[in-house]
Amino acid sequence: MASVPLATIAVDAMGGDFAPGAVLEGVASALAADPSLRVLLVGGLEIVEAFATAHERCEAVATTQVIGMGEHSAAAVRGKPDSSIVVGCRLVKEGRADGFFSAGSTGAAMAAATLIIGRIKGVQRPAIATVLPTAGSPCVLVDSGANADCKPEHLAQFATMGAAYARTALGILEPRVGLLNIGEEPTKGSQLAQEAYLLLKAGSPGFVGNVEGRDIPAGTVDVVVTDGFTGNVMLKLMEGMSKHLLAEFKTALMSSPVNKVAAAILKPSLDALRDRLDPDSHGAAPLLGLNGLALIGHGSSGPRAIASALRVGAVAVRAGLVGSIAASLTPEDA
């Protein structure tokens, strides 16, 4: 008997740049690694049936429609009721799955999850929480892209939900919460940041004040709160910088024959570093504030990122993330 509780994740077999191949490979590896994981594989009949037949703890849910990356999210969700994204969210709503994961269109997955799974009572805006690699322990970024325009009270809720995520799913007992700003003083920054500061100061446990861009890689906070515009710019910039700097190092390492020899010696250490900086190592970002678990993956997810996403999903299910977020919201929210 497995010692950990069963977790059932519905997986969008059609989502992501390398679907369905990378998704299937990732699911196979996640199932092998976690004997208490069950997968409902959602997608085209010919894709999901053969795989489910060949793998234990995997059930096929055949769908006939796919939402493409370029489609208008809300329209696609309404117009394609038998798409893998819509059906996957419905499995969560109906209690057949504990969570849903897609590496497909982020906009469509957010729209479907919000519409079908629904928001926790009192949540004004669900937000995406992404775990960033830092010099210290990982840092949860909320919102990393769901809400381009925010009000101060949205940011205050992001702080509460982000802290609940850090506690529940990352095991950080007393998360330090920072507000992303362009100066340390409360009077610095945009109107939004200044007003959010006052709200967080007044009512957010663990709030340590403003943090700046340079504090994030240093890992000075466990949760960083910002609007989805700034958060998304930051997330993509970090990805770009990691990629760019690793490429620059590689060029430096290969710039002469003697360097190449030295580089060969260093390879294992540098590979370990690359893995640590790899955005694939975390794999999935939950949409916080919904009445069920929905996880969004990077469009470029490879098998490793997919497997990692399912691991993140199982942890969130077993830790009771959704219930803990609902419990963390103050009575005035609900």
Place this chain on the structure above:
Amino acid sequence: MASVPLATIAVDAMGGDFAPGAVLEGVASALAADPSLRVLLVGGLEIVEAFATAHERCEAVATTQVIGMGEHSAAAVRGKPDSSIVVGCRLVKEGRADGFFSAGSTGAAMAAATLIIGRIKGVQRPAIATVLPTAGSPCVLVDSGANADCKPEHLAQFATMGAAYARTALGILEPRVGLLNIGEEPTKGSQLAQEAYLLLKAGSPGFVGNVEGRDIPAGTVDVVVTDGFTGNVMLKLMEGMSKHLLAEFKTALMSSPVNKVAAAILKPSLDALRDRLDPDSHGAAPLLGLNGLALIGHGSSGPRAIASALRVGAVAVRAGLVGSIAASLTPEDA
């Protein structure tokens, strides 16, 4: 006779975390490197006089007040008329210097420059332009922190002024201008980004559309336009990431005796890379949109950054940056 025109820069001897030592060292090195550079060294009598006596092409301008890093900018500028920052800006206003540089309080330098040097007719908001290192040619970021809250028409002017800077001071003949956003499509992003897109599309030469965070390190555009909040977060994040990743590499290189040997072989290549990524290598950011040149340096500027700042200042003076920005603004701006 020097073949390049004389450039006279007023330098705040009191500004920056390592002032006056780092400033004086940087000025000495800049004067030695550029025989057509003249410096008006502004600061405490005992500091500036001895240095000016000992160095050619350097004149002392003694002041009695200093604006500290923590002071309220506008109040400090009004309350300390004999501070090095206020006097330095006055030297530009009076035509005694072609430009002013300070590594002191960015807020105070901006406030003093805007108040004393004044805006070019039609400029709504002066903006800070910072040159970012990328995988390709450098990229000009406007605004990197002067205006936390912006309107779409401000961003449109930032694009015009940033392109003029890239052309004049960086020698990029036809700068590609991108709008920082969280998706490629015109309908993506915040209200501000969507409205700015339409303005840029309609009237900004060289506009290539939206760019995302990951495009900046890749160097896909020559000028990236955003509000000063997002820009400042981005700038400080890039600094933090470079520092963090270089530290991680160093740890990897030192993790075993055999690695250390390999690292010693690679040292020259890695040092060259570090220099290229070093924010000190550019050294100063001009405040675009003023009726004279004002350059702001990083508070942590060392001698190398100060020398580099004076080089950037001299290039901007000789290239006629201020006139070229004035000429680039459309009649409806003026």
